[in-house]
Amino acid sequence: MSDPAIQDRAAGAIMGAFIGDALGLGPHWYYDLAALRRDYGDWITTYADPKPGRYHSGLKAGQLSQNGVILRLMLRSLIERGSYDEADFCRRMDEEIFPSLNGMPVNGPGGYTQQSIRDAWRKRVQQNLPWGQTGGQADTTEAIARTLALAVRYAFQPQELAAAISSNTRLTQIDDTVVTLTVAYGAVLGLLVQGHKLNRSLSGKLLRLAKAGKLPFHTMAHTDLQPPQEDHPREGGHFVSPDALLTPSYVAAAAVDPDVRIEPAWKVSIVYGMTCAIYHQLPAAYHLTARFPNDFESAVLQAVNGGGENQARAMLTGALVGAQTGLSGIPPRFLDGLDDGETLQEYAMNLALKVDASTTGGES
Template sequence: MTTHKKAAVVGAFVADALSLGVHWVYNTGVIDKKFGRVEGYHDPLTSYHKGKQAGDFTHYGDQMLVLLKSLDSGSPFDGLRFAGQWRDFFSGYGGYFDQATKATLENMDAGKSLTESGSDSDDLAGAARMAPLVSIFADNLDQLVQSACRQTAITHRDERVIQSAEFFARSVFAVLGGTPPITAMEATLETHFSDSAIASMVAMGLESRDRNTRNTIADFGQMCSVEAGLPGAIHLIARHADDFKTAMVENVMAGGDSSARGMIAGMMLGAAHGMAAIPDPWISGMTAGERIKGLLDSLE
């Protein structure tokens, strides 16, 4: 597996792990006071992730790991298998259940098809967990786009969230082909999304590249919704296009739903710069680090 393809996946995982300590802390003054500049893993400050420890994932990263485990090299994406494993995972889960998860599980339990039970949530998180798909579809744009959209819809059926998944699938494919991240996103917007429901959000993110990250994300909104998270994620990629570590740290320091924003930015910037750009302590400090390495090795 090439270093850039692997880094797209690992980059998303370390972004989530780095976010855990201050995930859903919206008061950035609290982040400053409790942690200073967050450049390593911490136990979670909020009760949302009670029982988690430094190096663990949020419930977003946990679902991304389920997606990675569901993949089979050389085969199309099996949405039914992922949906079944996702449901089984939550049957004994001790972590946080967000509204999208609750609604999807309720639909599954009510007898709806596992692949047609997605919630109407507009949270960006459904698209943000797509990075593992790069490990097997980095050379097949159609499969990458289709699988990114399908895995998203299993839990998040809001059209803007699904469009976000397609946008980043097309963009990361271009980045893996050697196109710089900003150029890739600009081209994807122009050629496929200029008249879409997410066009203005993408443009906002791109246009903010020269602004301070904390202030910009505060203006966009620190929330989970696609309206806030999508331009925030694009800002991170565009503002810090040449610096994976700074992008990840600035994301966390901006507060709120740093996990979803970070997973996308980590995927895109990992794809751009390869494994050498990801700090070694972030890789070795992940609780599931060896498990992820083994899964990626098995997909080669």
């Protein structure tokens, strides 16, 4: 059983993700920033209705997108089964999500269905393929949106964390780079739930876990980045490079470097990329988390006001910063404004109770 501080951080990560998702529902996917400001004013501060004819049209402020709906499904599975049960998760997708889809983008729970979920639906429903043959090549953060719950559940069990996230990701996304980056994000979130901060030293902690065989990333016997005196073999792991574990601290160092300034902070979307691609989204989320480690509101609002794929940016940032501030550090207005927020908090706290700090494998 985890202690209260760990429970607070674990629940903060889950609620931070839900809040980020809901904040992006209205102003989602405005790549024209002038149009975003025209429709929502100079600064978005809270939940907002989607405009007619846009993504998620017909939904109301504070509701979840389909990413949030599937995250909620994952939470229910984890809570009721006690641990990750892939067959149970897949059954829930078959029974609760896929019957509401028709293969079109603007359809289904949450108002919009991501490409990877549409592809999985076609393979599963139209082609009657088994789970495990349903993944596609989409390069988005779609899998992170649900597997972040696995990162929280297994925060102190990095081997289980990596195995569960990798397996679940491949249900909808099979590109090796996407899987690698998704597992790396989960490993980062796990350390934050433990109580570490996303700073310039975090990547070193991740690399130590990899060298100890607790994260499935190849490492080199020489890690000082100096020219090798001999040809050292790669050590351990499925993923061919540890670079995805290095990125968080590189970004974090830049975020606090007085000579490297992104002002205002929402312009991370312009610097790192406004699109849906995972390699654009993760640096922006890492940057905002490192820059606002104790300020949940600033982090998620800067993520939302950057436009583009701001919903994923806010969801990923919300989980990371929420893990640093804890549920207790999230302003009540964000919790109060969530649709069915009490139930979501109950799920978050129930999962937090299952985070076991007594297991070996965490980073001390």
